[in-house]
Amino acid sequence: MHARRLTAGVYTCLLLLAVSWIPGAYANTLLSVSPNQASYSLAPYSEFWHAADSPASLDELLALSPAFERSHNVQDLNFGYTRRDVWLRTQVRNESPDAQRWIVQFEFPFLDHVTLYTLRQHFSGVQRSGSAVPVEQRALANRQAVFPLELAAFETVTLYTHVAASGSKMLSYNLMTPEAFNAQDDRYNFWLATYFGMILALGLYNLLLFFGLKERVFLHYSLFVGGFGLAILAFNGIGTLMFWSFLGDNTARLVALGFTFASTMATLFAQSFLNTETYCPRWHQVLSTFRSYCWLAVLATLLLPISSALQLMDVTVFIAALLLLVCGSYCCLRRVPSARLFVFAWSLFLLGAGVFALRNLGILPANFITLHGIQIGSALQMLLLSFALAARFNKLKRQKERAQSVMLATLRKQEAVLEQKVAARTRALEHLANCDVLTGLLNRHGLMRCAENALLRNQQQGDQLALLMLDLDRFKPINDHYGHEAGDFVLQKIAKRIAHLARTGDHCARFGGDEFIIIMESIESADTLATIQARIEQAIQSPIILPCGERVSVSVSVGISTCQGADNATLESLLREADNNMYAVKTRQAETCYRYGSA
Template sequence: MHARRLTTGVYTGLLLLLAVYFMPWAQANTLLSASPNQASYSLTPYNEFWLADEQSLTINDLLSQQRTFQRTHQAQDLNFGYTRGDVWLRTQVRNDSPEPQRWIVEFEYPFLDYVTLYTLRQQHSDVQHSGSAVPVEQRALARRQAVFPLELAAHETVTLYTHVAASGSKMLSYNLLTPEAFYTQNDRHNFWLATYFGMLLAMGLYNLLLFFGLKERVFLHYSLFVAGFGLAILAFNGIGTLMFWSFLGENTSRLVALGFTFASTMATLFAQSFLNTEAYCPRWHQVLSTFRNYCWLAVIASLLLPIPAALHLMDVTGFMAALLLLICGSYCSLRRVPSARLFVFAWSIFLLGAGVFALRNLGILPANFITLHGIQIGSALEMLLLSFALASRFNKLKRQKERAQAAMLTALKKQEAALEQKVAARTRALEHLANCDMLTGLLNRHGLARCAKEALERNRQYSQRLALLMLDLDRFKPINDCYGHEAGDFVLQQIAKRIAHLARTGDHCARFGGDEFIIIMENIEPDDTLENIQTRIAEAIRSPIKLPCGERVSVSVSIGVSTCQETDDATLESLLREADSHMYAVKSRQAAKCYRYGSAS
């Protein structure tokens, strides 16, 4: 028995020693030891808070009266909602580095009116101010949310007291970040926010232009809804205060209430126009009209009521509008109202984004980019879908107008098409008459001049080689004399067909005179031998031609060639003169040859 008691006493003593040993470590958990090796810390696990009943309590009053602070155990402990009194936060930060370090204290939620940070050191204390109601030039750092620089000497320990006063909801999650981590995160968030607001601006202006062009009020209602919502989000995110209306002070909160309430009013009006409730669901149209009248009263009340009451009214109005429009859209979807399903899907996404944001504020979901900007993401997707629906509506209206006009313009279009066909056929006939030889179908002199001009231009532009062949028929006149001009015309037609058959794709063949023909050949390759081309042409032309009367005749040809390099400043006239000179030289040689043969015989 005594041994058992002794053993129990030993164990109890050991437990007491362990408790005494670990008690300093438990107390040390309220102290954040910040190491420069880690870029960011959440201050929630190291934080204590106190809800003040007195509005004008100073830091000296707080320190002298020894207020009892409560430990923060989880993120949702720092979500105080619409608490009337101010909130005081307390945490300790120690620099673990042997060198001075610079940190940034960042409050995630931007919609806080006044945030004052007191840094208590051994020798002195610092005071810094920020918040959405504080003018930009008076803030510790000019950023859209409350942020403060924190300088820590080597191994220095400081106590941070933060006083928060806000008319709206108090969500006081805050972090400690290195300047590099803060500015990287801030730039990323600002980029996506700028993209978001740029999208809102583009959609609003686009639909406003559609309203002016089509005179359809649904586009105006959508533009006003986007404008009200965008104005409220600008103020809510702190960007509007940072860039445009820092002078408003506490009235920034009133602007948020006014913007969201006005957006609820325009959303109701847009739903009535978009779903055409007056035609498809008259009872729901009456319900929405009544609620819209209430929304207008809420807009007026947002201007007159105290700011906390205006913000409460904003929350109630927004919730009622979202729920009412979702139920109405679902009913219209069951009634198969056009585009009702897309409307319900868009509003569901918006409510999902708002729900994610609320769950994150309650600490149920972790803090990340999606949960921090749930409302923006949900509203962006919602407005994109509604824009697609409006675009579909625009196309539908366009098709209806086109069908209405089609019945009136059918006869006119037929007549116009018939007239265009006649004009086109007449134009082609005139072009053919102007550019082609009536007998052979080849180019005439006018057509040859036009094609030659274009060919020479391409020759100079693309550095090609061009050749002009002048063909003059020999022994053609006896055919006319013996068989008549009809037989001569028949021979010319057959010769033209043979020339066109031998020509390459892209060559230009023309009848230049009575029995003279021209071939313009572009893009002559270095391995193309003009002598071989002339031989093939001469052989084809010498082939016998059977006349309609049954007789066979044959003609020969004299060919003159002129060429043009890309550097030559040649014209059609110069090429014709050169080819004509060469052709007559060929004729002279052939005549001399025939004379020698005749003398020898």
């Protein structure tokens, strides 16, 4: 009897303990909210359940009645990449005597489908949101999954949340007052707008530099920024909110495609920026091989299931950042220009990308740094690389200016040489046009030009001008007997004697055959002309030794015509008068020779 009573007492105590434990455990999952506090983290007050065959609706879940696991902190709700859907459960009680309005906010914006069920005493409500849900079907139009929650005075509700996502499931969520949520949302949107504005400005600026300078490094950087910016735009929910909510589940694929393409362009940018083909040929080959893998990864993100494409994206981004960092470090050892700044920039990006990948894989906890690490790292990296590109732009500008200066100096030098050649050629052509080829004296054309100028000066100054016509005698026999070469030799000798006897400023010309012309300006008297004529006749009559050794001599008949400034004489009139006088001299010489011959 005593044993039975003892056993009954033990069972009674255990039952009382169980009853006392159940309310305590239940109380730990109940969040009592007050308007005096603006924000609550729901992670410590939540339970979660996920299985391969998790139900798709609340009725199915309640019918299944699964055993939820308790969440103690935010890290417990970081499930990483898992294909299983997740259910969350928590209870919220309004301790205020007034009705209150709250906002349920999921921090991680990259969640495809989030469905919130609100169980009340008499009914339940359903709200949907998520990055794959069209904006018009969301509970609130926001880049994150957010839901309004109305609580009556002293009301207690149970929240069931169903999350289906192909990417990493970071399910930290909060309960916030509308004022606190709007303030936080405005602050985040400001920084995101600043971030995307910077990306857009950097991309367009370097694209314009490419069109201006035709340097591919600026194009590669612009494509890298463009692919990265597109992925971040989709990842943060802004793209789906503003541009492509119609993509639905393919929004996640766009993230994978953008980051993988950015890794491809980053590899190409590193090769052109560091000039690995010249400084590090082996690393250039390694990066080229990896870039081929990246192109295959880009194709794979279009064909693989979205979850696999996202995991491939994480691996590709992390390997690309690590590989480029090692390559940049090697280039630093080789003292490649701008390699140090490149390494520092990619170290920051690698840190952000590593945090991003490890958080998605569920290795790192979810917090502000891990949630926005890739944006912080990429912003610093892009700014540093932009500084490096600006330095390269200034270097290219200086090189271009130096090249232009050298080219201009070369052109000027060539222009001066060309001008000299043109002047020399012009002088040569003028000499050919105005001078006799055989004797070097003026020809008929040159004589006419010089005569026009001489007559014009004579008219202006009123001085006496004389034209002397010289016709060689006994020249034809030399030409006939010794040949034309000997005749040309005699003409050259006579031309040199005439040029030697002429005064400075006199004009000597070969008029044709064996006739020569001398135009003399500023003649003082007739005695001067007689003296000059005598000297010319004496010089020409001097013997000439031919190349063959024979000695020959010629005489000359000189006809002179003169004019004063007021006579208005022309070259034709002077030539006609001098020709008449020359023939008169020849006639007299012929008569004299005949008379002496008869005697």
